[in-house]
Amino acid sequence: EAGVAQSPRYKIIEKRQSVAFWCNPISGHATLYWYQQILGQGPKLLIQFQNNGVVDDSQLPKDRFSAERLKGVDSTLKIQPAKLEDSAVYLCASSLDGVGDTQYFGPGTRLTVL
Amino acid sequence: AQKITQTQPGMFVQEKEAVTLDCTYDTSDQSYGLFWYKQPSSGEMIFLIYQGSYDEQNATEGRYSLNFQKARKSANLVISASQLGDSAMYFCAMREGAFKAAGNKLTFGGGTRVLVKP
Numbered sequence: 001e002a003g004v005a006q007s008p009r010y011k012i013i014e015k016r017q018s019v020a021f022w023c024n025p026i027s028g029h030a031t032l033y034w035y036q037q038i039l040g041q042g043p044k045l046l047i048q049f050q051n052n053g054v055v056d057d058s059q060l061p062k063d064r065f066s067a068e069r070l071k072g073v074d075s076t077l078k079i080q081p082a083k084l085e086d087s088a089v090y091l092c093a094s095s096l097d098g099v100g101d102t103q104y105f106g107p108g109t110r111l112t113v114l
Numbered sequence: 115a116q117k118i119t120q121t122q123p124g125m126f127v128q129e130k131e132a133v134t135l136d137c138t139y140d141t142s143d144q145s146y147g148l149f150w151y152k153q154p155s156s157g158e159m160i161f162l163i164y165q166g167s168y169d170e171q172n173a174t175e176g177r178y179s180l181n182f183q184k185a186r187k188s189a190n191l192v193i194s195a196s197q198l199g200d201s202a203m204y205f206c207a208m209r210e211g212a213f214k215a216a217g218n219k220l221t222f223g224g225g226t227r228v229l230v231k232p
Contacts, residue, residue: 033219042118042205042222043159056219089157101147101209101218105159 002026004106006092012112018080021109025073025094031055032069033103034077035091043091049075050097079111087113117141118208118223126229127196134181135191135226137206143167147209148189149220150180154202162204165189193228201230 005024013019025032031050035043046065048056051072060067064083069075079086089110093103119138127133139148150162165173165180173180181190193200204227207220 040224042207042224043220044222045219048219091157091159093159102149102161102164103220104161105151108157110157 004092004094004104006106006109008109009107010110012114013082014114015084016081018078019082019111020076020078021090023075023092023106026104028096029094030097031095032075033093034067035093037089037091082113084113087111117221118206120206120223120226122226124227126231129198129230129232130195132192132194133196133228135204137189137191137223139187139189139208141208141210143210145211149207150191151205151207152202153205196230198230198232201228203227
């Protein structure tokens with residue numbers, strides 16, 4: 001079974017530029033999560049989707065971050081414009097609801113904002 | 115107050131020995147879940163073990179076991195017979211509230227870095 005896929009793996013941009021990350025969850029997983037992990041800290045949830053609807057986006061900085069999950073499968077997280085403090089690893093995870101709520105993570109995208 | 119506390123920022127362990135990673139949590143919910151994840155230098159979070167708040171027995175998965183002490187609100191991870199490949203960051207996480215179909219967010223601790231010495 002293929003795991004959670006993310007791209008790109010690494011991205012370097014300058015502040016005020018925009019960037020987008022892509023995530024493809026495990027096949028059949030209804031719930032998709034985006035986490036931000038700043039160096040030296042544990043991941044923090046940014047947004048959670050159930051199919052293509054948003055369940056929780058309370059910690060998403062909506063003035064600059066946006067996310068969508070069209071057709072309830074792939075998801076894109078966008079930052080526009082980026083700030084220095086957005087430098088982090090962005091992790092995507094998915095879970096198969098109804099069987100268990102274990103979240104399985106992708107390899108992450110490491111973003112550096114200069 | 116922090117919901118998940120991991121007090122050990124880093125630990126050394128000799129190969130083939132056991133190591134215990136501490137995790138304490140804070141919640142007022144009666145139903146919750148506790149998870150441990152491993153994060154090697156490659157960055158991917160790897161699920162290790164899960165303990166539900168109503169589970170009467172401590173969870174075990176191969177060389178991983180969870181020492182769950184509900185009254186003390188602790189959920190320590192024990193890795194037996196450490197291997198060089200166990201060197202990584204380890205995160206404790208909690209899902210508060212009863213499991214629901216829409217999924218539950220996880221709250222993570224700050225992590226513990228483990229280095230296994232040959």
